[in-house]
Amino acid sequence: xxxxxxxxxxxxxxxxxxxxxxxxxxxxxxxxxxxxxxxxxxxxxxxxxxxxxxxxxxxxxxxxxxxxxxxxxxxxxxxxxxxxxxxxxxxxxxxxxxxxxxxxxxxxxxxxxxxxxxxxxxxxxxxxxxxxxxxxxxxxxxxxxxxxxxxxxxxxxxxxxxxxxxxxxxxxxxxxxxxxxxxxxxxxxxxxxxxxxxxxxxxxxxxxxxxxxxxxxxxxxxxxxxxxxxxxxxxxxxxxxxxxxxxxxxxxxxxxxxx
Amino acid sequence: xxxxxxxxxxxxxxxxxxxxxxxxxxxxxxxxxxxxxxxxxxxxxxxxxxxxxxxxxxxxxxxxxxxxxxxxxxxxxxxxxxxxxxxxxxxxxxxxxxxxxxxxxxxxxxxxxxxxxxxxxxxxxxxxxxxxxxxxxxxxxxxxxxxxxxxxxxxxxxxxxxxxxxxxxxxxxxxxxxxxxxxxxxxxxxxxxxxxxxxxxxxxxxxxxxxxxxxxxxxxxxxxxxxxxxxxxxxxxxxxxxxxxxxxxxxxxxxxxxxxxxxxxxxxxxxxxxxxxxxxxxxxxxxxxxxxxxxxxxxxxxxxxxxxxxxxxxxxxxxxxxxxxxxxxxxxxxxxxxxxxxxxxxxxxxxxxxxxxxxxxxxxxxxxxxxxxxxxxxxxxxxxxxxxxxxxxxxxxxxxxxxx
Numbered sequence: 001x002x003x004x005x006x007x008x009x010x011x012x013x014x015x016x017x018x019x020x021x022x023x024x025x026x027x028x029x030x031x032x033x034x035x036x037x038x039x040x041x042x043x044x045x046x047x048x049x050x051x052x053x054x055x056x057x058x059x060x061x062x063x064x065x066x067x068x069x070x071x072x073x074x075x076x077x078x079x080x081x082x083x084x085x086x087x088x089x090x091x092x093x094x095x096x097x098x099x100x101x102x103x104x105x106x107x108x109x110x111x112x113x114x115x116x117x118x119x120x121x122x123x124x125x126x127x128x129x130x131x132x133x134x135x136x137x138x139x140x141x142x143x144x145x146x147x148x149x150x151x152x153x154x155x156x157x158x159x160x161x162x163x164x165x166x167x168x169x170x171x172x173x174x175x176x177x178x179x180x181x182x183x184x185x186x187x188x189x190x191x192x193x194x195x196x197x198x199x200x201x202x203x204x205x206x207x208x209x210x211x212x213x214x215x216x217x218x219x220x221x222x223x224x225x226x227x228x229x230x231x232x233x234x235x236x237x238x239x240x241x242x243x244x245x246x247x248x249x250x251x252x253x254x255x256x257x258x259x
Numbered sequence: 260x261x262x263x264x265x266x267x268x269x270x271x272x273x274x275x276x277x278x279x280x281x282x283x284x285x286x287x288x289x290x291x292x293x294x295x296x297x298x299x300x301x302x303x304x305x306x307x308x309x310x311x312x313x314x315x316x317x318x319x320x321x322x323x324x325x326x327x328x329x330x331x332x333x334x335x336x337x338x339x340x341x342x343x344x345x346x347x348x349x350x351x352x353x354x355x356x357x358x359x360x361x362x363x364x365x366x367x368x369x370x371x372x373x374x375x376x377x378x379x380x381x382x383x384x385x386x387x388x389x390x391x392x393x394x395x396x397x398x399x400x401x402x403x404x405x406x407x408x409x410x411x412x413x414x415x416x417x418x419x420x421x422x423x424x425x426x427x428x429x430x431x432x433x434x435x436x437x438x439x440x441x442x443x444x445x446x447x448x449x450x451x452x453x454x455x456x457x458x459x460x461x462x463x464x465x466x467x468x469x470x471x472x473x474x475x476x477x478x479x480x481x482x483x484x485x486x487x488x489x490x491x492x493x494x495x496x497x498x499x500x501x502x503x504x505x506x507x508x509x510x511x512x513x514x515x516x517x518x519x520x521x522x523x524x525x526x527x528x529x530x531x532x533x534x535x536x537x538x539x540x541x542x543x544x545x546x547x548x549x550x551x552x553x554x555x556x557x558x559x560x561x562x563x564x565x566x567x568x569x570x571x572x573x574x575x576x577x578x579x580x581x582x583x584x585x586x587x588x589x590x591x592x593x594x595x596x597x598x599x600x601x602x603x604x605x606x607x608x609x610x611x612x613x614x615x616x617x618x619x620x621x622x623x624x625x626x627x628x629x630x631x632x633x634x635x636x637x638x639x640x641x642x643x644x645x646x647x648x649x650x651x652x653x654x655x656x657x658x659x660x661x662x663x
Binding site: 058061063064083084087088090091092096098102103104106107115116118119120121124163167 | 262268273573574576579580655656659
C-alpha cells in the first residue's frame with residue numbers, strides 16, 4: 001500500500017474545459033475537469049452519450065486541445081507545446097485503442113502492428129521483428145500476414161491492442177474497446193486489458209457497459225462535461241480517501257447546483 | 260531516413276493498389292514530357308546538322324552577307340526573310356574586289372530566285388541559283404554526272420531530286436528544261452545531299468544552278484545575297500577577314516552594311532532561329548505538361564480524401580505533420596518521375612519516328628534526360644504540395660471520425 005502511495009502521477013488535469021462552436025452555438029463538452037491519474041491505475045470512465053467522455057480521452061491523448069485549463073503529462077505541461085512535440089508524445093508515451101479498431105485496411109496485421117514504430121524511427125526489419133514478437137504474446141502469431149478484413153472482431157481488437165502496446169507507452173487510452181464486440185469477445189478483450197494492467201500499465205478506458213467496470217481499479221462517471229462520481233482507487237483503501245477528495249469534491253458541486 | 264524509406268515503400272504499395280488510376284495519371288505527365296523532349300531533340304538535331312556542315316567544309320571558309328551585324332531576335336528573323344523583302348547591299352564589283360585578294364583562292368556568289376521550271380514530265384516550283392562552279396568546291400559538293408562549266412552561256416546543273424521530278428530519272432544529262440520561255444540544257448547533276456538544310460539557304464537536291472548572267476536574263480532584279488569564299492589556308496583566314504572588311508568598307512564608302520562571317524557564326528542565324536522556334540514550340544508543349552500536373556493534383560486530392568481516416572489513425576499513432584506531408588508528397592513525386600521516364604522514352608521514340616519523314620536525325624544529349632527528370636520532379640513537387648499540405652493539416656479527431 002505504501003508502494004501505491006509512491007507511484008508517480010502520470011496525468012494531472014486542472015479545470016480542463018473544451019468548447020465547441022462560438023456565440024449562440026457555444027457548447028462546452030468539458031466544463032472544468034480536475035483529475036489525477038497515477039501510474040498503474042485502470043480507470044474506467046462511464047457516463048451517458050454526449051457527456052464528454054470521448055472528448056476527455058481525446059484531450060488526454062493529445063488528439064484534441066483543451067480550450068482552457070492545465071494538463072500535465074508525466075509532469076510536463078502539454079498545452080502550449082508544438083504540434084511536432086505533441087506527435088512525439090503520442091508516438092512514445094500514448095497507446096490508442098478504438099471502438100472500431102482503426103486498423104489500416106491496406107496493410108497486413110504485422111504491418112499494422114509495426115506502424116507506430118515507424119514514427120519512432122525504427123528500421124524496417126527490426127520493426128517487423130518487434131511486431132511479430134508482440135503478436136505472439138496475443139496468440140496471433142499465425143495471423144501475421146492476414147489482412148484486417150480476414151479477422152474476426154475479437155481478433156481485430158487484439159491486433160489493435162498489440163499495436164497500442166508495441167511502443168511500450170506509459171498510458172493506454174481505450175475508447176469503448178468492446179463496443180463493437182459480442183460478450184464473449186468482449187470478455188477476452190477485457191481479460192487482455194486486465195492482464196496488461198497487472199503488468200503495471202496505466203489504462204484509461206471509456207465504456208458504456210457497467211459490467212466492464214469490474215475489471216477497473218477506479219471508476220469515474222461523467223455527466224454534462226463534469227466528473228459526477230469517482231470511486232478513487234478501490235484497490236488501496238487508505239489512498240482512496242486521500243485521492244478521492246478532489247474528484248469527489250468537484251463531483252458534489254454540480255449535484256448541489258442542481259438541487 | 261528510416262521514415263523516408265517507409266514512405267517510399269508506402270507510396271509504392273498505394274500506387275500499386277490503384278493501378279489504373281496511377282497509370283492514367285502517369286500517362287498525363289508522360290505526354291507532356293514526351294512532347295517537350297520530342298521538340299527539343301528534333302530542334303537540336305537540326306541545329307547540329309548545320310553546325311556539322313560548316314565544320315565539315317573546313318576552317319578556311321568565310322561568308323559575306325548583306326546587312327548590318329545584329330543579334331536581336333527581331334533582326335534575326337528579318338535576316339532570314341530579307342531575301343524576299345529587302346535589297347541586298349552586295350554588288351558585282353564587291354565580288355570582283357574580294358576575288359582579287361591574294362589569300363582568297365575561290366569565291367562564289369549566291370543569287371537566289373524562285374520560279375517554275377519545266378522538264379519532260381512536269382513543271383515544278385523551284386529555287387534557281389546564280390553562282391559559279393567554285394560554290395561546289397567551297398561547299399565540298401561533287402557532281403554525280405556531267406560538269407559545271409564556268410561561262411556565260413553554259414548548260415545548267417540541277418539537283419538529283421529535281422531531276423527525278425522533272426524527268427522521272429536521275430539521269431537527265433543533256434536533256435532540255437524551260438525556265439520562263441528560255442531553254443537550257445542540263446549539263447550536270449549534283450550528287451544527292453544528305454543534309455539539304457545548309458548555311459547557303461537553299462536545298463541543293465531541288466535547286467537548279469546556273470551562271471549569274473543566266474539568272475539575270477531570267478530575272479534582271481536578282482541580286483547577290485551572299486558571297487562564299489575560301490582562303491588558301493586556315494592560318495590566313497583571320498587576316499583575310501580583316502582585309503575583306505577593309506576592302507568592302509572602302510567599296511561601300513564607309514558604310515558597314517555587310518557582315519563577314521566565319522566558323523560557327525555562319526550557321527548561327529539559322530541555328531538561333533531553330534532554337535527560338537524550338538523554345539516557342541516547347542513552351543506550347545509544356546501546356547500539356549501543366550495539364551498532366553493538374554491531373555496529379557486531382558488524383559492526390561482524391562487520395563487524401565479517400566485516406567482521411569488513415570491520416571487520423573497515423574496521427575493517433577504518432578505521425579507528425581511532416582510525416583504525413585512526406586507520405587503524400589513522395590507519392591506524387593514518384594508518379595511524376597515515372598511520368599518523366601516514360602515520357603522521355605516516348606518523346607525520343609516520337610522524335611525518331613517523325614525524323615523518318617524529315618531530312619535530319621534528332622539529337623539526344625544528357626541535358627535532355629536531365630531536363631525531363633528534373634522538370635518531372637518539379638511538377639511532382641509543385642502539384643503534390645497542396646494535397647500533401649491539406650493532408651498534413653487535417654485535424655486528427657475529424658479525420659478519425661470520417662467514414663469512407
